[in-house]
Amino acid sequence: MGMTISEKIIAKSAGVSLVKPGEIVTCSVDIAMIHDSSGPRRQGPRLKELGLNVWDPSKIVVISDHYVPAVDTVSANILKITRDWVKEENITNFYDLQGICHIVLPERGHLKPGLFCVGGDSHSPTGGAFGTFMIGVGATDMTAVLATGEIWVRVPETMQVNWSGKLNEFITAKDMMLALCGRIGLLGADYMVCEFTGETIKNLSMDERMVLTNMTAEVGAKTGIIAPDNTTLDFLSSKNLKEIDMELCSDEDANFATIEKFDANTLEPQVAAPHSPANSKNLSEFRGINIDQAYIGACTGAKLEDLQMAAKILKGKTCSKTTRLLVAPSSTKITAAAAADGTLEILTEAGAILLPSGCGACAGLGAGVLSKEEVCISTTNRNFKGRMGDQDAEVYLGSPYTVAAAAITGRIVDPREII
């Protein structure tokens, strides 16, 4: 019996030739990524109590993105703890106020196919777009990783998510993932890996592939992964990464627990209603709902291509008087690129306000949170009750095209109607 990509990476990290779903194995960690919220302020004191330093400073990446920039003394203190700890532990891979961890990690060349990585955040599966096996863990698990360089895992089963056909214009990876959430629900891939396959996937850019793996967190998956191809290679080469394992793929006789098949040709724009990504349906079911705030941000929804999609809709148009548009580019490098190619100008001319690169309002932390009974449409990945501010606020999820269209009309409309 052959192995899936994930089983191959786990076996290699566990130092064995074969693993099977259900087995418990201990894996060596290639990269441990932590951020300011669940990172040093938690692990620092615990490591001290254990009398230990981190196992290998060169394998740790620290990214401050949750409380950036500080808005009060509490968040300022969290950021200072992070800076001080990084110095104390001699960690050089530190990105302070440079963007969201899941974006910065590949952007700065820390990921490549075949690595076994852990991240102190639930959207760590984003790394799977690069052929990396990357899982999210909590702060105590991460303390043990930082101390020992190892973690136990139960080998997950793999669900193949197969997409055939070609996406129509103005249909995106976000629509693909909302369709998956709507079909299989929040537990649909419980403890499995979602491996994305098919010609639709091959035609997606890295920015779009990252949306797929990022949002596997929304269907209960342990992680998501995509086999490397020339698109991956081009991206990694641009980061000067070498020794890239282009052979990494699931064996022909690998065992997939289930296969979910989708047809890209017939996919319509998707929208998730409050308060769950699983409430996803065709946009037409929600057409006309009034929107107070349109939010383009977070790890999944404000990469360069996301901003470009929004600009395509907003070019030469202005936001509705009753709707505010907030844009928080996912990283400072993305801000620079969007400034250079004119994207930012289109967005701000249309009436958008620019926010810092960070997790921000998506996690209810930064600027842009909602008041009671306000309605928001957002390019983010999660719309649980109370997540983005007041517990009586409502958040719809949609693609950057859909969110930009709502900003112009003040209500949910099909972006293809206003082009």
Add this chain to the structure above:
Amino acid sequence: MNFNFVQNLNKGKAFVYGDDINTDVLAPGAYLKYSPEKMSKHCLESIDPDFVSNVKPGDIVVGGKNFGVGSSREQAAASLVILGVRYVVAKSFARIFYRNAFNLGLTPLICEDYRKINNNDILEINSKEGKIKNLTQNCEYNTNSVPDHLLKIVNAGGLLAELKNKIENNTLKTLRFRKDN
């Protein structure tokens, strides 16, 4: 976080909630920046504003499917532990919450009969035998057995306590001991 793991907190009132009790409900983002103790005062407030004032050490939270879905934030499990909860009973748990719970000394029990438990029922848990006694309804439920390696973690008092034991017994390689200790 200093939890008293040795307390025998296996008997108390059931607080019953539904499916998909997520981490934004257990640990709302607006309070994440504060200490776990301060954070715990807001646990479950968006669906049950009285939970924090009513819950007592030993009480048991009961959910449906996918308990703890969402963020990796450990405060979701830590808040319950700080409030004196040591057991959560549900049909299923989200994977990161499941790990976090054991790591912090909270035992998540998978129970097919979760729907039979009513709010305010008095439950007594025998985790060794995997049984939940419902003293109010005078009946007993089975739970799925907890994997050995997770039982070891929770019995040691959490992952850090287990790690400490391993360090003392020299069973780990690759450790770098601090020079200032």
